[in-house]
Amino acid sequence: MQHALVECAREEIIQEVSASPFVGILVDETVNVNIKKKFIFIRYMKDGKAASQLIGNFDVPDGTAETITNKITCVLQQRNIPIAKVVGFGSDGAAVMTRRVLGFSTCLEQLNPRMTSVYCTAHRVALASSGAAAKVNTIKQYRQTVNTVFNYFKYSACHYERLQELNRILGEGDFRSLKEPCSVRWLSLSRAVYCSSVKMHGPM
Structure with a gap:
């Protein structure tokens, strides 16, 4: 069939x-x-x-x-x-x-x-922006901080559980998984970007 x-x-x-x-x-x-x-x-x-x-x-x-x-x-x-x-x-x-x-x-x-x-234009833009960002120390430090936070929770089930508990206490809701920051994997992070945008500016 x-x-x-x-x-x-x-x-x-x-x-x-x-x-x-x-x-x-x-x-x-x-x-x-x-x-x-x-x-x-x-x-x-x-x-x-x-x-x-x-x-x-x-x-x-x-x-x-x-x-x-x-x-x-x-x-x-x-x-x-x-x-x-x-x-x-x-x-x-x-x-x-x-x-x-x-x-x-x-x-x-x-x-x-x-x-x-x-x-592909999307690939070119992502690679160009990540290449440009690599030249800016402030952005490099920011990325390092974000990756450190991500790894802190990724490699510890205990830390991850505490993060989920904090999310429940704050009533944020809709907590599924952490996404690793990546300069050229824009589609996998679209949900995180959308959620952040809604929280900062209201529904689009």
């Missing part, structure tokens, strides 16, 4: 992509303790608007641009998506993806010279 549902969803996506005059692909990497895979999104036109779909999460034997290129072109062929139809490619700033010589984007551009590569 599960396999049948997957096939139905896949067939619908393929039909929509086939009807689009052009497509773009977005590639990133996901890693756990024993698996390293590339997941691929495809972006296409549907009813005059851009739409995005995940088309797969694939094992990649090594991290070379040639291997990634072979895998993705094979995936596109299996779904009847001609490489000539791919006009855009987006990724993070990993060297294997974006470097001018022997990068994946360069390999794709050799297959389709009309294609345009885009380095």
